[in-house]
Amino acid sequence: MTAHSSVLRGGMKLGLGQVVTQACTFLRSVILGRLISPANFGIAATFAMTFYLLNMMSNLAADTLLVQSQEGNDPKFENTAHLWQAGRGFLNALLLLVIAGPASRLFGDPQAKWAFQVLALVPLISAFTHFDMSRVQRELKFGPGVTVDVSSNVLVTLAALPLALWRRDYSAMLWVLVLQATATVVVSHVVAERRYGWAWDRRHAKQIVAFGWPLLVNGLLMFIIYQGDRFVIGIAGKLFGKSAYTLADLGVYSIAFALVMAPSAMLSKITSSLFLPVLSKIQDLRTQFDRRYLSSAQALSIIAAAISIPFIVAGGWLATLIYGQRYSAAAGFIGWLGAMWAVR
8 A cells, every 4th residue: 555545544534533523522512502501511611621731731742752753663662651641640630639629719619629529530540541542653554543532432422411411510521521531541442452551661751751841831832722711711700700701601602612623623633643644754854844744734724714714704603503592692702713713
């Protein structure tokens, strides 16, 4: 099989997988948005913000390095990456337990402290993710990663409706997050070619730190980009009183943000997974690398612009049609979110 056909076949797998994954994510947001109030959806959004902050600020991207590094196929390298992931997960779980009280008070709902404590299960479970699904992408084998994403998302989406009907509040989102983390870890082990293990190799550990430490700084910037606006809305009531934004406002904003982000996230996932191994194979051939990189960037820009136009033109109508009149206030700003994602 030629490199071109491998890329094409891999792109088709990634594309199909991301269509299913993002469709499931979108369907879950519709189910939860329809069955729980905007205020409860706002509280659920605070879980995502808190977890996302810890996740981004501790991400050394060891799984990505397995694809990019020339030594990424070494079993000891992979097991060292597993050990880093485990340590990261344990630390984040501990931090969530510690900040549960302050975080719930900061967002204006002290009674949700228990939920932030339960949220610690998500990084604890994710600590045991098998990275073999990332390693095999070196050979443009995207099947295992697609299987993990699709199966875990389909399972969680099937569970979302009964959970939302049963709980009717923000706890439905909490258990969705826990269930998704569990499904992802289980399936990552099922599709793995190698046995899971931990190892410590000082040289490989230094490579992981050298590759990942700039991403820790970048993680804070990415949190500001992805979550900073929602964070400000979430704490505004605490800082400025009841006349400021409420958790219901945060719920409306989060629904609009999720609606616009879905196709953009799908595009980002496909292009990063597809282009990284293609570019890494010629990273020492500067002329070829520049040519492929330019083609990739141009294709991405054209598609991103095409995706954003419907939200700029008719985003408010779409939000109301899909989520109901309770979220009609999204019409006032969803077009700006569409423009933002196009620029990004």
